[in-house]
Amino acid sequence: MPPYCLRAAATNGLCIMLAPLSAHADFVRDSKASVELRNVYINRDYHQANAPQNLSEEWAQGFVLRMASGYTEGLIGVGVDALGKLGVKLDASRDRRGTGLLPYGASQEPVDDYSNLGLTAKLRVSRTVLKVGTLQPLLPVVSYNDGRLLPSTYSGALLTSHDIEGLILNAGRLKEENLRDASSNDPIGYAGVESDHLDLAGGTYAVSPQLAATYYVAQMADIYRQHFVGLVHDLPLGEGMNLRSDLRYFDTQEQGDKALRAPTRVDGGKIDNRFFNGMLTLTVGAQKFAVGYQNLSGDGDFPFPGRDPYSINLVTASVFNKAETDAWQVRYDYNFAAMGIPGLTFMTRYVDGRHVNTATVKHGREWERDTDLVYTVQSGPLKNVNLRLRNSSFRSSSGLTNDFDESRVIIGYSLALW
Known part of the structure; x- marks a missing residue:
């Protein structure tokens, strides 16, 4: 499916839905559309003799078309959004598959292209919005993934309210997910076990300009119930200096018969998990120095939907969520604008995980850089083109997972259509 076909399909579908409402000026005047182009090359070199393959290497081009209307006039405003996604293979083969850029079937051959089109209806009353359809939530209990070629999405309903000053409230039910390397919408679930839906509710309150408190509860039907509490505090230390504290705590319990089929600790224990993680970040002018720590206790891995847990150790290769994992992170960022090179930034980090338990390993270790x-x-004709060079190394105790070194080259550009 060529890019122009994707754009035409999304445009036609949106126009059909908007036709009865086109007389409303705000609906049309406040509409916007953009297309994001992302070119990604990934090379992953495995180092273990028993690895299923020595190399994963793929190159692909992604197109993401976003279209959002305004709202009709009146007490209840109505609108619609569209999200079209297309991934195209540039170079990949059966013996070099598996980077997460391209899906492959039983033949193990990466597909030539894959796509997905999602529509979202939205209703607004005052400062409260209900969205039904394709969603991309960024919440502690569920987040979409945007770490490869195309972003993932969820399907369901999400209510977001800003009516109370300083308070953001969310409540919703998600039933399906479209993974970052798939065309289909599949039932939401955890670790290969499907669930009928995920319910969530909670919000964030700005206690002061420097302190925000967050609470959420989520229940994946017949699998688990999860509570989250978080605090984020900024402490100004003088001109160009700030200390941010970001503290997160999850308590997750088994809920329903399907939990018995989800991964639990090797002793057969239930999902009964506590997960604390937090990070302190000191900003000094163009530099950031950060240190983070996590403690994961109880039975089994930390459960979450999709691919992205709300964790400071959500990094490039691993998420450090295996049972009993304690982990430290150190990180350094620098913005070269301070040296007269605006637009250039640097980041490096190291995560060291200990006491990892799996079905085959006790007190294992894994680290990532x-x-x-x-x-x-x-400026110039290529203004806003973004180039990212990323290098990662991952090592673990024998039996945990495969060791590898990885390089990525990502070129991105977003163009406003109107």
């Missing part, structure tokens, strides 16, 4: 160099063109 990531380095990013990013440049955004500031």
Whole structure:
């Protein structure tokens, strides 16, 4: 499916839905559309003799078309959004598959292209919005993934309210997910076990300009119930200096018969999990120095939908969520604008996980090192083109997972259509 076909399909579908409402000026005047282009090359070199393959290497081009209307006039405003996604293979083969850029079937051959089109109806009353259809939530209990070629999505309903000053409330039910490397919408679930839906409710309150408190509860039907509490505090230390504290705590319990089929600790224990993680970040002018820590206790891995847990150790290769994992992270960021090179940034981090338990390993260890160099063109015909160079290394105890070194080259550009 060529890019122009994807754009035409999304445009036609949106226009059909908007036709009865086109007389409303706000609906049309406040509409916007953009297309994001992302070119991604990934090379992953495995180091273990028993690895299923020595190399994963793929190159692909992604197109993401976003269209959002305004709202009709009146007490209840109505609108509609559309999200079209297309991934195209540039170079990949059966013996080099598995980077997460492209799906493959029983033949193990990466597909030539894959796509998905999602529509979202939205209703607004005052500062409260209900969205039904394709969603991309970024919440502690569920987040979409945007770490490869195309972003993932969920399907369901999500209510978001800003009516109370300083308080953001969310409540919703999600039933399906479209993974980052798939065309289909599949039932939501955890670790290969499908669930009928995920219910969630909670919000964030700005206690002061420097302190925000968050609470959420989520229940994946017949699998688990999860509570989250978080605090984020900014402490100004003087001109150009700030200390941010980001503290997160989850308590997850088994809920229903399907939990018995989800991964639990090797002793057969139930899902009964506590997960604390937090990070302190000191900003000094163009530099950031950060240190983070996590403690995961109870039975089994930390459960979450999709691919992205709300964790400080959500990094490039691993998420450090295996049972009993304690982990430290150190991170350094630098913005070269301070040296007269605006648009150029650098990041490096190291995560060390200990006491990892799986069905085959006791008190294992795994570590990861990531380095990013990013440049955004500031002017000229290539203005806003973004180039990211990323290098990662991952090592673990024998039996945990495969060791590898990985390089990525990502070129991105977003163009406003109107």
